[in-house]
Amino acid sequence: MSIYGDYIKSVIRTVPDWPQPGVNFRDITPLLQNSAAFRKLIDSFVHRYQEMEIDAVAAIDARGFIIGAPLAYELGCSFVPVRKKGKLPFRTISETYTLEYGEAEVELHSDAFREGDRILIVDDLIATGGTMLAAAKLISRSGGHVVETATIIDLPDIGGSEKIREAGFSVFAVCS
Ligand code: PRP
Ligand code: ADE
Numbered sequence: 612m613s614i615y616g617d618y619i620k621s622v623i624r625t626v627p628d629w630p631q632p633g634v635n636f637r638d639i640t641p642l643l644q645n646s647a648a649f650r651k652l653i654d655s656f657v658h659r660y661q662e663m664e665i666d667a668v669a670a671i672d673a674r675g676f677i678i679g680a681p682l683a684y685e686l687g688c689s690f691v692p693v694r695k696k697g698k699l700p701f702r703t704i705s706e707t708y709t710l711e712y713g714e715a716e717v718e719l720h721s722d723a724f725r726e727g728d729r730i731l732i733v734d735d736l737i738a739t740g741g742t743m744l745a746a747a748k749l750i751s752r753s754g755g756h757v758v759e760t761a762t763i764i765d766l767p768d769i770g771g772s773e774k775i776r777e778a779g780f781s782v783f784a785v786c787s
Contacts, residue, residue, distance in 0.1 A: 613658075613786075615651045615654075615785065618651065620786040622645050624638040625637060639735055642763075656682050656761060657682065657686065660686060661685075665730070666689065666725075667683070670693065670733050671693045671734040671746050672698065672717070676692065678733050678763065682733060691720075691730070693746045701722070703718040703721065704749065704752065705717065705718045706748050708742065708744065711739070724753070724754075729755075729758050733760075733762070734746075735762065737764070740772060740773075743762070743771070744778055744780070747778070758781070759783050760775055760781065760782050762782070762783070764786055765786075
């Protein structure tokens with residue numbers, strides 16, 4: 612948890628029973644509307660990663676892009692989109708993962724970074740961890756070194772972050 616964790620948490624809205632009954636949806640739009648909070652969020656990530664020699668921020672489609680782009684800009688490194696299936700035009704490699712119902716796939720351009728590059732993966736939220744773990748496996752398979760997986764919100768009761776750690780990847784969350 613970051614020093615701004617409680618503050619960031621206070622500007623994230625929980626919408627009950629969306630998109631389906633029983634889901635407490637963590638809505639980051641109030642955080643994005645609040646320029647001071649958004650700046651503190653990006654600063655939290657910059658502070659953590661600025662000395663870690665990150666070569667690329669890989670951000671997960673779509674909400675991960677919102678934090679990944681300003682973070683890559685501030686760290687002075689490249690930005691790599693990890694996209695949902697069928698969105699990237701060049702040669703891709705992909706990783707399939709299991710959703711609560713059915714399967715999903717994330718893709719990466721085969722020339723997105725160089726062998727051995729130090730990659731930070733970012734997304735807005737870890738629930739089951741399936742999306743983040745698929746991205747981490749994809750980047751590892753492509754020859755990248757996953758320095759850490761980072762998120763704004765971890766929902767630890769669902770067990771996703773534990774699953775990612777058990778798979779050998781480090782996890783950082785601003786709040787939970
Ligand atoms: C959400 C969220 C994460 C993922 C987390 O994305 O932004 O990427 O789900 O869930 P998990 O830990 O169970 O995999 P979503 O697929 O809803 O896409 P969006 O960013 O386009 O809204
Ligand atoms: N993605 C998966 N679970 C979510 C949740 N509870 N809130 C926001 N995004 C999510």
